[in-house]
Amino acid sequence: MEIVVCIKQVPDPGHIQLDPKTGTIIRGGVPAIINTVDKNALEAALQLRKINGGRVTVVSMGPPSTVEALQEALALGADRAALASDRAFAGADTLATSVTLAALINKTGPFDLVLCGYSSLDGGTAQVGPQTAAILEVPFFTAVQKMEKSAAGIQVEMETEEGVVAAESSLPALATITKGMNRPRGIRLSEAKKAKNKELFTYDLQGLGLSDDQVGEKGSGVCMVEVLPLPAGRDAEIISGEPEEIAGKIQGEIMKLGLQSRGGNK
Amino acid sequence: MDFKFNEDQEMLSKAARSFADEFLAEYVEGIEENDEMPREVIEEAAARDFMAVTIPEEYDGLGMGHLARIILLEEISRVSAALGMLLQVWHLGIHPIVRFGSEEQKQKYLPRMAAGELLAGLAVTESTGGSDPTAVQTEAVKDGDDYILNGRKVYITSSHLSKVVGVMARMADDPKSFTIFLLDEDCPGWRAGRQEKKIGFKGSNTGDLIMEDCRVPAANIIGKIGDGLKIGLNSIGEVGRAGMAAVSLGILAASLEDAVKFSNSRVLGGKAINKNQAIQIKLADMYMDLEMSRLLAYKAATLGDEGQRCDTEMAMAKYYSSEASVRSAKAACDIHGGLGYMMETPTQRYLRDALLVISSAGTTEIQQIIVSKAAIKKYS
Amino acid sequence: MSKNREIWVVAEQRQGELKRITLELLGRALSLAEEKGSQVGVLLMGKSNDNLCRELAQKGADRIYSIEGDVLELYNPELYSRVVAGLAKEFEPGAILLGATVQGSAVSSSVAATLRTGLTAHCCDLSFSEEGRLRQVVPSLEGYYVFVSHSYPEMASVSPGVFPLLPLEEAGKGEVVNRELSSIEGCLEIKTSVLSFEKSVKDAVSLEDAEIIVAGGAGVGSAGWSMVEDLAEALGGVVGATRPAVDEGWIGHERLIGQSGKNVSPKLFVAVGVSGDPLHLSGVREPELFFAINKNEKAAIFQFADYGVVGDYRKVLPLLIEAAVNSR
Ligand SMILES: Cc1cc2nc3c(=O)[nH]c(=O)nc-3n(C[C@H](O)[C@H](O)[C@H](O)COP(=O)(O)OP(=O)(O)OC[C@H]3O[C@@H](n4cnc5c(N)ncnc54)[C@H](O)[C@@H]3O)c2cc1C
Ligand SMILES: Cc1cc2nc3c(=O)[nH]c(=O)nc-3n(C[C@H](O)[C@H](O)[C@H](O)COP(=O)(O)OP(=O)(O)OC[C@H]3O[C@@H](n4cnc5c(N)ncnc54)[C@H](O)[C@@H]3O)c2cc1C
Ligand SMILES: Cc1cc2nc3c(=O)[nH]c(=O)nc-3n(C[C@H](O)[C@H](O)[C@H](O)COP(=O)(O)OP(=O)(O)OC[C@H]3O[C@@H](n4cnc5c(N)ncnc54)[C@H](O)[C@@H]3O)c2cc1C
Numbered sequence: 001m002e003i004v005v006c007i008k009q010v011p012d013p014g015h016i017q018l019d020p021k022t023g024t025i026i027r028g029g030v031p032a033i034i035n036t037v038d039k040n041a042l043e044a045a046l047q048l049r050k051i052n053g054g055r056v057t058v059v060s061m062g063p064p065s066t067v068e069a070l071q072e073a074l075a076l077g078a079d080r081a082a083l084a085s086d087r088a089f090a091g092a093d094t095l096a097t098s099v100t101l102a103a104l105i106n107k108t109g110p111f112d113l114v115l116c117g118y119s120s121l122d123g124g125t126a127q128v129g130p131q132t133a134a135i136l137e138v139p140f141f142t143a144v145q146k147m148e149k150s151a152a153g154i155q156v157e158m159e160t161e162e163g164v165v166a167a168e169s170s171l172p173a174l175a176t177i178t179k180g181m182n183r184p185r186g187i188r189l190s191e192a193k194k195a196k197n198k199e200l201f202t203y204d205l206q207g208l209g210l211s212d213d214q215v216g217e218k219g220s221g222v223c224m225v226e227v228l229p230l231p232a233g234r235d236a237e238i239i240s241g242e243p244e245e246i247a248g249k250i251q252g253e254i255m256k257l258g259l260q261s262r263g264g265n266k
Numbered sequence: 267m268d269f270k271f272n273e274d275q276e277m278l279s280k281a282a283r284s285f286a287d288e289f290l291a292e293y294v295e296g297i298e299e300n301d302e303m304p305r306e307v308i309e310e311a312a313a314r315d316f317m318a319v320t321i322p323e324e325y326d327g328l329g330m331g332h333l334a335r336i337i338l339l340e341e342i343s344r345v346s347a348a349l350g351m352l353l354q355v356w357h358l359g360i361h362p363i364v365r366f367g368s369e370e371q372k373q374k375y376l377p378r379m380a381a382g383e384l385l386a387g388l389a390v391t392e393s394t395g396g397s398d399p400t401a402v403q404t405e406a407v408k409d410g411d412d413y414i415l416n417g418r419k420v421y422i423t424s425s426h427l428s429k430v431v432g433v434m435a436r437m438a439d440d441p442k443s444f445t446i447f448l449l450d451e452d453c454p455g456w457r458a459g460r461q462e463k464k465i466g467f468k469g470s471n472t473g474d475l476i477m478e479d480c481r482v483p484a485a486n487i488i489g490k491i492g493d494g495l496k497i498g499l500n501s502i503g504e505v506g507r508a509g510m511a512a513v514s515l516g517i518l519a520a521s522l523e524d525a526v527k528f529s530n531s532r533v534l535g536g537k538a539i540n541k542n543q544a545i546q547i548k549l550a551d552m553y554m555d556l557e558m559s560r561l562l563a564y565k566a567a568t569l570g571d572e573g574q575r576c577d578t579e580m581a582m583a584k585y586y587s588s589e590a591s592v593r594s595a596k597a598a599c600d601i602h603g604g605l606g607y608m609m610e611t612p613t614q615r616y617l618r619d620a621l622l623v624i625s626s627a628g629t630t631e632i633q634q635i636i637v638s639k640a641a642i643k644k645y646s
Numbered sequence: 647m648s649k650n651r652e653i654w655v656v657a658e659q660r661q662g663e664l665k666r667i668t669l670e671l672l673g674r675a676l677s678l679a680e681e682k683g684s685q686v687g688v689l690l691m692g693k694s695n696d697n698l699c700r701e702l703a704q705k706g707a708d709r710i711y712s713i714e715g716d717v718l719e720l721y722n723p724e725l726y727s728r729v730v731a732g733l734a735k736e737f738e739p740g741a742i743l744l745g746a747t748v749q750g751s752a753v754s755s756s757v758a759a760t761l762r763t764g765l766t767a768h769c770c771d772l773s774f775s776e777e778g779r780l781r782q783v784v785p786s787l788e789g790y791y792v793f794v795s796h797s798y799p800e801m802a803s804v805s806p807g808v809f810p811l812l813p814l815e816e817a818g819k820g821e822v823v824n825r826e827l828s829s830i831e832g833c834l835e836i837k838t839s840v841l842s843f844e845k846s847v848k849d850a851v852s853l854e855d856a857e858i859i860v861a862g863g864a865g866v867g868s869a870g871w872s873m874v875e876d877l878a879e880a881l882g883g884v885v886g887a888t889r890p891a892v893d894e895g896w897i898g899h900e901r902l903i904g905q906s907g908k909n910v911s912p913k914l915f916v917a918v919g920v921s922g923d924p925l926h927l928s929g930v931r932e933p934e935l936f937f938a939i940n941k942n943e944k945a946a947i948f949q950f951a952d953y954g955v956v957g958d959y960r961k962v963l964p965l966l967i968e969a970a971v972n973s974r
Binding site (some may be wrong): 119124128134142153237246257 | 680720723751753754755762781783787789796797837839841882913934937938946952961965966970
């Protein structure tokens with residue numbers, strides 16, 4: 001089975017800080033990590049490979065430093081990696097991102113299955129998976145929590161707000177994976193040692209056979225035109241004192257609201 | 267002089283950090299509370315090949331060097347010094363076999379140790395004083411092809427967990443001669459005794475190891491009869507001290523991180539406390555202690571990796587970093603105010619763990635003797 | 647150029663019932679259409695749509711594109727996307743709105759890529775600019791980002807709970823346009839088959855409807871999480887959560903409040919171990935009374951709450967639970 005996993009490198013959310021003066025995100029110096037749910041997608045791929053044989057290719061679009069994320073994926077057990085990196089890709093929305101990823105995936109050769117995370121920790125749109133599927137013209141599933149190879153191709157369970165939908169399609173196909181799918185493995189040092197001998201390809205705009213109006217800011221379908229300020233807060237009054245007093249005061253304020261108890265959340 | 271980690275070392279550091287932050291951290295509270303290392307933590311560490319770093323590749327290990335091992339132990343000890351200690355002594359138990367063992371012994375033990383199936387240890391200390399290994403009273407009497415061992419080791423790390431322990435014994439027929447015997451599952455007559463209750467390293471088991479007419483085949487001798495002191499001192503000098511230095515680095519890093527985080531968020535009189543010079547000086551000292559300890563440890567390890575002697579350098583690293591970790595952990599507690607000494611705050615744990623590093627693998631006084639001897643020799 | 651093109655809403659139904667988000671979208675689409683002098687079309691897929699068509703017409707939809715079929719009873723991402731994309735190509739609407747739900751996200755994404763047009767996710771507001779472009783507002787850490795599309799249809803997915811429900815309009819006279827599945831481009835070559843649907847057991851009171859919410863954040867930790875649940879129960883409310891709490895698995899994703907989760911409008915909101923990130927608070931709409939408990943006095947949450955307690959929640963919550971139980 002030829003499986004491609006899309007991984008995105010994102011800033012570690014625990015380290016993001018806002019400039020107290022301007023209120024904008026401080027972009028420098030934030031450590032980058034693999035988007036966490038992409039590790040679940042990779043784990044799912046490695047498990048499928050274990051059962052069905054084949055090869056796992058990890059792909060990403062990002063600046064040159066994204067090789068670190070790909071190297072980590074190789075250390076976790078992926079067989080090879082490919083990166084799309086070019087100044088022209090900068091400022092991409094999800095459509096331009098998906099066009100680039102689809103070209104990259106096609107560049108790596110024929111595939112049976114593409115796996116993505118359900119959504120990223122930074123942009124968080126959950127759009128890239130299904131958009132990449134549309135451009136690759138393959139059937140797709142989102143929010144997949146269970147998956148196995150079946151006679152017809154692939155069988156999945158999708159999480160929705162109301163319940164679980166089980167579905168099946170032929171291959172090739174694409175699926176976006178949720179956290180509930182598995183517990184991603186950690187790096188095995190013996191596996192990691194092999195990583196530096198694995199293939200890692202890098203492609204630029206030309207290498208992917210794309211033109212600059214298909215990618216990056218120019219190829220995007222949306223653009224950000226304005227940032228509106230967040231609403232002002234209420235500036236809390238701090239309640240201090242012994243825990244008993246605090247609890248009493250809070251309960252008093254709640255009583256003033258005069259709410260009816262709805263009998264709990266059981 | 268190249269102060270960069272190589273590719274393998276970078277990867278190792280990343281792997282160890284993600285294990286520590288993403289897996290181990292969840293267990294720390296429980297480890298402290300129960301004073302026990304959960305099976306699954308040891309199994310996960312083994313699954314990630316952390317037991318195998320120093321074992322040569324031909325025995326299913328990774329064949330990585332001293333520096334790699336320090337990087338690994340630092341990252342783990344940053345989150346749990348107890349697990350750092352457990353791993354450090356595991357590597358310590360492995361070292362005599364790798365360095366001085368016979369081919370047969372290597373085949374027999376190393377692959378299973380690399381896989382994490384056989385927990386290893388090294389037992390030298392007795393109640394007669396760990397600082398003077400020649401005071402060891404455990405005696406080995408020859409009996410046909412075997413030796414019969416009697417004695418009691420104290421303060422032995424993983425005494426109740428280890429499946430293979432290198433034990434230093436005095437030869438009955440030559441009281442000046444010491445030998446290291448490998449006690450394994452096939453040697454009847456050895457067992458764990460008392461289990462210590464320590465102020466720190468909760469979850470790293472320490473206790474007595476008792477040998478009562480313990481029968482050990484001659485094939486289990488490491489090196490030759492009489493090599494015991496040389497092998498024991500080499501193992502403690504190069505591996506034991508390096509390990510304790512690395513555990514200290516972890517405590518230093520954790521203390522600094524927590525101190526910075528807290529002093530950023532604690533606001534008194536309208537400003538964060540780290541806007542006060544008195545706190546800033548503490549942070550500066552803590553940072554320098556961390557960096558100096560790293561430089562000493564990394565240099566010693568690099569010498570070792572180049573095949574040079576590094577016992578004096580390891581002694582310096584162990585001495586400096588263990589004392590520094592106590593200073594730094596205390597400063598972290600102080601910066602937290604009363605909170606720093608409450609059980610809910612990890613800084614008190616750093617301090618308790620740091621105190622124990624000083625007495626393990628050779629006390630400060632012993633390191634001072636080693637370093638001063640080297641100084642006198644070099645500069646006389 | 648798009649002045650009179652329709653604004654579309656892609657309806658979501660489950661077992662013959664419209665989801666609330668669809669009605670929220672319809673309400674907003676109607677006011678947007680009025681502003682623009684255009685009309686609202688609702689695209690409805692299902693097994694048999696008569697009742698829902700009537701309901702949608704009553705609620706003011708000008709045109710209901712109804713596509714029926716057994717295969718449309720259950721959500722099929724590939725098929726649903728083909729239907730929407732196919733009809734959009736045929737009728738060329740000016741804008742298409744969907745819910746930022748699992749289904750809405752999937753379908754909107756696939757359709758936007760097929761049509762090679764822009765798409766904005768998780769909108770919390772929509773309006774028209776002076777030039778007549780759809781301003782799609784999304785909360786972010788730095789403020790509200792306003793996106794516009796370069797092309798038509800302008801597409802957006804909207805978070806549930808941000809637009810109010812519309813009162814029933816009796817005089818609805820919407821026209822129903824029926825389309826055969828087989829006549830829509832690409833709908834005969836579907837490779838996906840849906841095998842089953844298993845409804846999940848729902849809580850008595852959903853987050854969106856709750857008047858009392860106790861939200862727990864990363865600061866709570868797994869060991870103390872039950873305290874948050876106990877407080878919610880003692881107060882007669884429900885539990886909500888921030889993304890880290892959901893990511894850690896302390897509670898299910900359906901309890902997530904904020905940009906990528908639910909929008910809530912409770913009367914009482916208690917935030918425990920929550921830092922006060924805009925991407926969480928964007929989902930908390932104007933509670934009457936807002937408490938925050940956080941051990942960091944600099945935490946942003948204190949700017950937004952009415953009352954704050956600085957300290958370890960583990961000291962305060964047990965007493966608060968007791969007080970709440972006693973005063974019932
Ligand atoms: C947590 C822990 C784990 C341990 N694990 C192991 C293990 O796995 N295997 C093992 O073999 N041992 C282990 N030890 C034992 C450790 O190596 C000894 O505690 C250490 O060597 C000191 O020995 P001692 O406790 O007997 O103190 P002593 O040797 O009795 O020393 C008492 C004091 O006298 C000082 N002193 C001794 N000699 C001199 C001198 N010549 N000049 C100046 N001062 C001197 C010492 O520095 C110390 O302050 C462990 C200890 C601890 C605390
Ligand atoms: C706050 C914010 C809001 C935004 N809103 C929008 C919007 O509404 N519409 C829009 O078009 N753009 C939007 N963007 C831009 C968008 O984030 C970028 O286009 C980004 O490159 C991809 O989208 P995502 O992070 O949302 O991915 P998601 O769709 O959330 O990611 C899902 C999965 O796709 C894969 N994937 C995503 N990106 C890559 C990559 N670069 N390389 C490999 N795999 C990848 C991963 O498997 C990932 O888990 C927004 C950005 C921000 C910061
Ligand atoms: C595209 C995107 C979408 C997102 N969508 C959402 C969303 O829908 N919902 C959401 O919630 N987040 C969302 N996030 C994440 C969001 O940016 C924040 O990271 C998140 O809300 C922070 O959660 P937190 O407050 O629980 O955790 P933290 O920011 O880690 O805060 C924990 C707080 O707990 C306090 N604390 C710690 N211990 C204690 C104690 N013992 N007692 C009292 N207080 C304590 C700490 O002081 C701290 O302030 C999104 C992010 C992105 C980029």
